[in-house]
């Protein structure tokens with residue numbers, strides 16, 4: 001009981017804290033977040049063996065780490081390092097591990113990554129989640145339904161914070177039945193699951209399921225999918241970008257711009273050589289948590305890629321903007337210049353031409369064999385045409401650097417590489433190096 005009351009107290013404090021910090025003007029907010037960032041890094045050096053060892057080995061004088069530019073001198077950490085050092089190397093000294101919230105994530109790699117955070121951190125993470133929904137119009141008296149594999153046991157206060165948990169692992173028909181029952185104002189769930197619900201819901205279902213807004217999370221979704229969900233439920237759909245180990249990174253405001261929650265996590269965008277990229281350029285996302293002293297992630301290579309934007313949003317929020325989040329770094333092509341090209345972009349180029357010339361290609365596969373060579377395997381369609389393919393190749397060349405050569409191979413069939421799933425876009429560069 002005491003524990004619950006204490007947690008609710010943390011939660012209330014955090015909810016107020018995150019809503020106030022969102023009101024700060026951009027300049028003030030940045031200064032405040034920077035201060036918190038530097039403090040978190042110094043604490044990590046003091047208390048976490050992994051960081052102390054790494055920074056000492058790299059010869060970093062911690063007294064010189066004072067600004068966001070200075071942190072660029074700190075070495076990165078990878079998922080493997082986190083995994084190998086858990087718990088003794090990466091959990092801060094003096095933390096009562098028994099009282100912490102334990103969790104793990106598998107991500108798309110299928111390898112488990114364990115992590116912990118304190119109850120205060122957990123309360124803060126939930127509060128940033130609440131803010132994400134208040135940003136799009138959610139109010140405490142709205143009914144919320146979330147589709148997730150675990151029940152988050154959101155506390156309910158009388159008529160306020162009414163939430164329904166719908167298991168992500170049950171058949172879509174059952175999910176729809178539960179949504180009809182819950183009649184939520186806000187639906188939250190993985191993009192592909194909400195998309196599936198939207199596709200399967202009957203006009204009868206849609207008379208009962210009438211959300212005011214929908215928040216989708218945890219997966220890369222396409223604009224087409226979001227549009228379809230929005231049109232089906234006649235309400236706006238907002239996307240978020242979060243990870244289980246760091247929670248909220250960014251989410252869309254009512255203007256559908258992604259804001260980066262720098263009061264939770266500091267985000268850097270780097271090229272394959274570790275240099276900062278320019279606004280609008282694709283970069284690998286590097287995260288530093290500023291709210292999790294028990295197990296801080298400092299310059300953590302999460303394995304995603306995205307672009308940031310140097311602009312302000314008409315919604316008035318001071319948090320900086322994420323232009324796009326484009327999936328896993330592993331799926332990207334890395335060019336000789338260090339630039340990334342996302343698999344999504346390459347795939348979209350093919351999709352565009354497959355829609356334009358229906359029988360041009362039967363099947364294809366794009367493989368980056370080395371940093372300078374890309375091989376495209378093609379099974380010709382029934383109305384294959386050289387000039388149409390040339391048009392497609394010209395578009396691909398625009399995405400890639402001049403230093404990259406494209407070789408086209410015509411084949412009868414495309415073999416599955418791992419026997420289970422076939423990837424249309426695959427890079428053999430940098431595999432296993434990270």
Ligand SMILES: [Zn+2]
Pocket residue numbers: 253254255257259313314315316317
């Ligand atoms: Zn905005």
